[in-house]
Amino acid sequence: MSKNILVIQRTAPYGSSLAREGLDYVLTSAAYDQNIQMLFMGDGVFQLVKNQNSTDIQLKSQLGAMEVLPLYDIEDLYVIKEDLAERNLSESDLGLPIKVIKRRDTHTLIEQQDHVMGF
Amino acid sequence: MKISLLVLSEPYSSQSSLSALQYAKAALESGHSIERVFFYHNGVHTGSSLQTPQQDEVNIQQQWKELSEKHQLDLVICIAAALKRGNLNHEEASRYDKSQFNIEAPFELSGLGQLLDAQINSDQLITFG
Numbered sequence: 410m411s412k413n414i415l416v417i418q419r420t421a422p423y424g425s426s427l428a429r430e431g432l433d434y435v436l437t438s439a440a441y442d443q444n445i446q447m448l449f450m451g452d453g454v455f456q457l458v459k460n461q462n463s464t465d466i467q468l469k470s471q472l473g474a475m476e477v478l479p480l481y482d483i484e485d486l487y488v489i490k491e492d493l494a495e496r497n498l499s500e501s502d503l504g505l506p507i508k509v510i511k512r513r514d515t516h517t518l519i520e521q522q523d524h525v526m527g528f
Numbered sequence: 529m530k531i532s533l534l535v536l537s538e539p540y541s542s543q544s545s546l547s548a549l550q551y552a553k554a555a556l557e558s559g560h561s562i563e564r565v566f567f568y569h570n571g572v573h574t575g576s577s578l579q580t581p582q583q584d585e586v587n588i589q590q591q592w593k594e595l596s597e598k599h600q601l602d603l604v605i606c607i608a609a610a611l612k613r614g615n616l617n618h619e620e621a622s623r624y625d626k627s628q629f630n631i632e633a634p635f636e637l638s639g640l641g642q643l644l645d646a647q648i649n650s651d652q653l654i655t656f657g
Binding site for chain 1: 569641653
């Protein structure tokens with residue numbers, strides 16, 4: 410049976426492989442027909458920054474890896490407005506279509522879920 | 529309550545690795561059941577049977593093994609995350625033509641679907657790391 414699962418990405422890409430392995434969990438769960446939504450908060454917002462080029466550090470682009478999300482029917486992506494602002498980022502710096510929500514509205518998003526998974 | 533654990537942290541480097549073990553013991557002593565313990569990210573090192581701590585230090589792999597034998601715990605290590613970090617069982621070592629292996633029963637290597645399965649079939653999934 411399909412469950413509504415919110416995956417929260419909280420870490421910057423590349424410094425740790427947790428961002429990438431969190432994405433692997435997302436894709437696996439979607440392949441098992443779960444309804445996945447993603448929330449990017451804290452340093453996790455850096456995963457969304459456009460024009461990432463990780464070739465020189467011998468890693469695959471996190472943003473590039475996320476381009477497959479629509480193929481898995483994962484289209485509900487959220488980012489916290491204040492977390493972008495605190496890092497001097499705005500919606501125009503991001504490389505994926507995403508819904509910007511206020512921090513105080515995150516609890517509403519979480520309450521709609523059957524499960525929440527944080528990476 | 530039916531509980532599953534997700535262990536993301538490395539043994540010996542991070543306190544949360546030991547916290548997971550202590551939490552599992554406390555949960556079982558309190559009468560809860562543990563559906564599965566899933567090791568992912570740096571937590572995949574937990575199952576290495578080559579861990580050789582000094583005699584006055586806790587052996588984390590050994591403690592999970594003993595706890596599993598006592599309570600028939602399902603200890604599953606993510607196979608993709610484990611293989612790239614050099615944690616292989618006999619079967620995978622043969623498959624990839626490696627001369628050594630370090631993962632043995634009761635630890636099993638399996639896919640990420642086992643994490644999803646544990647999450648869906650438990651009342652609570654507790655993440656460490």
